[in-house]
Amino acid sequence: MNRAALLVLADGRFPAGGHAHSGGAEEAVTAGRVRDVAGLEEFCRGRLHTSGLVAAGLAAAAAAGYEPLLLEEAADARTASPALRHTSRRLGRQLLRAARSAWPCAELEALAAARPRGAHQPVVLGLAARCAGLMPLDAAYAAAYESIGGPVTATVRLLRLDPFDATAVLARLAADLDHVAAAAAEAAQRIHADGPAALPAGSAPLLDIAAEQHATRAARLFAS
C-alpha cells in the first residue's frame, strides 16, 4: 500500500479535466439558488451525501476489485439524468488517460479497451486507486472530496467568493467527508456478498433537474 498516491490522485491539479466542470454549481448559481458562502455550503453538503456518496461507493467497490462493467451498470442505474451520465463518462475517459500515464496497469488498459468512449468517472477513479496501490477507503475519500472540491472551486470563480471563505467550507465538511467515505467503504465490503445493490444510491432531485437545465444553456463557463 502506498498512501501518498492518494495525494496525487485527489490533487485538484491532477490533469483529468475536472477544472472545466462545476458539479452543478454553475446552474445553482445561475438559477439563484446559490448566492453566497452559506448557500455553497448547503449545496456541497447535499451533493456530498447524495451523488458524492454514490461516487464514493462505486469508487471503493472498483478499488476493491469488483467487476468494473457491473459497476458501470450500477452507475447508470444511479444516474437518471442523461446529461450527468454523459458528463461522468467524459470525465471518466479523461481520468483514464491521466491514470494510464500515472499508474500503468493491465486493469486500466482492459477498461479502456472495453469502454473506448469512457467509463463512469467514479469507476475509473476506483480502478486508478487500485492500480496506484490504494485501498477502497482511499478511493472513497478521493471521490467524496472531488464531489465538493469541484463545486467550491467553480463557485469561487462564478461568484467571486473570498477563496479563504470557500476553503473553510471544505474544512467544515471534513467530518461529513469522513462519514461518507466510511459509509461508502463499508458498503463496498458488502458488494461481493450482496451485489451492487449494496452500494449507496443517494439521489438529489434538483441536481438531476439542474444538470438537464445546464445542458440547454447557450452561455456557460463550465461543461457541467
Added chain:
Amino acid sequence: MHLQHSDTFPDGHPHGSGGSSGERPGGRHRALRIGLGGPVGSGKTATVAALCRTLREELSIAVVTNDIYTREDAEFLLREAVLPAERITAVQTGACPHTAIRDDISANLEAVEDLEDHLGTLDLILIESGGDNLTATFSKGLVDAQIFVIDVAGGDDIPRKGGPGVTTSDLLVINKTDLAPHVGADLQAMARDAEAQRDRLPTVLTAVKTPGGIIPVADWIRARLADWTAHAA
C-alpha cells in the same frame, strides 16, 4: 523574418496514452495539431477562418475552439461556413482558458480524438484558445506547434514587453497591419522588438482579413506539415 524552423516538434514519446505521441490508438498516424493563442480581439478566429478557407481544398482540416463563455467562436466559424459543421467542435474551459490548453489538456485531447474518430484521417487540426493574456501557451502534449496572434491596435509595445506567448510561440503573427497608420503603431519597431525577443523564431506582419493576408501563415503551416509528414515517415 524567416520561416525555416524545423525544430518545432517535441520528441515523439512512445507512451500511447499521453498527448504528445505521434500516433493515434491503433497505430494510425495522427493529424498535425497547431495551437492558436493570443489576447482577446487580436484576430485568432479570423486567422482560423482564413486558414480554413485557404487550405481546405488541399488538406483535411478540423477545428477545436476553446470558447470562454459561449460557443461564439465556434458559431462564427459555422456561420462563415469555413468548414462543414462536423469539423468544428467547442470545449468549455471553466473560466480558465489557459488551464484547458496548458495545465489540464484533457478536454481538448478528447475533442481532438473525437474529431479523428468521426472524420477519419485528418491532416491538420487547428486548436484555438480562448482569448487570454500574454502568458497563455499551449502544452506540448496538446499541440505540435503554436501560433501567437497579437495585433497592432493592442499597442505596438507588446512585442517589446514579451511574455511567453510572444517569446516562445513557433510563429508570431502581428495582425491588422492595415490599421497601423490609424492607431499610430510603428510596424518597424514591432518587427525589431519581436526579433529581439524571439531568438530566431519567425514573425509575420500581416492583416489576415485582407486579400492574400493569410498567405504567409498558410505557407508556414504547409512547411510544418511537410516536416511533420517527413518526421512521421
Added chain:
Amino acid sequence: MTPSPSPPAPAQPALGVRATARIRATRAGGATALPTLAGDGPFDLRRARPHGDQARVCILGAMSAPLGGDRLRIEATVDHGAHLHITTAAATIALRGPTDEHATYDVHLTAAEHASLQWLPQPLISAARSNLRQTCTIDLAPTARLLLREQVVLGRVGEPPGRLATRLTVHRDGRPLLDQHTMYGPGAPGWDGPAIAAGHRAIGQILIVDPALDQQPPHASLFGDDPAAGQAVLTPLAGPAVLITALASDTLHLHRLLNAARPLP
C-alpha cells in the same frame, strides 16, 4: 448460570403493526383474474371495475398508518400476459405513533413477460416527527411494462416534515435499471438545500418502462416556467425507460407539472 430455554428474541418494536398484503394477477382468457387478493392489517384491498383486460385494485387504509414501529409490506405479482392497475383510496400519512422508532413500508412489485403493471398510489405525506423508511423494489421481465407514480409531501400544512427515506430499485431482466435513495427531513444532510429540495415541499416521480421505448428513445426535456412554483425534468434512462422527476411548492403545482410532463389516464 442456567442456559435460557430459547435464544433471546431479536429486538422488536414494543408497539407496531406487522402486515403484508398480497396481490396476484393472472391471465384468464381475455381478462385478468386476481387469484390472490389478501389484505392485512391496515391494508384493505378492493377489486375495482376492470378496464378492458386490465384488473384494477384499490387499497383502502383501514387505520392510520404507517406509525413508528410499523412493519408494512405490499407484494404484487403480475403473471405472464396479465395487466394490473393498483391505486390507493387516500393519501398515506406517516405519523410519529407511540414510539420514536422508524416504520417500514416495503412495496415489492413483479411483472412477468408481456405483463403490465400500473402502480399509482395517492401521495405519501411525511408528518412532523414521523420516521418512515420506504422501499419500492420492482422486478420486470424483458417484455413487461410498468407505469409508476410516486408523490411525496414533506410535512402537513405549516409543519416541517418528519424523517423520510425512500429507496426505489428497479431491475429489468435481472439487471439494474434504476436505483435511487432519497432522504428528506431531520437527519438528511442538505435535504432542503440548493442541491436537493431547496424549499420545495411536494416531490413526485413518474417512471415508465416499456420495451417500445427502445425504438423511440425520448429526449430529455424540462417543464415549469417558474422555478419557485416548481420544475420537472423528463429523463431517458439507460434502458427502455423514462423517469419524470418533479419538484413543486405544493401538490397542486406538482400535479400540474406531472400532467404536463406525462398526462396519465
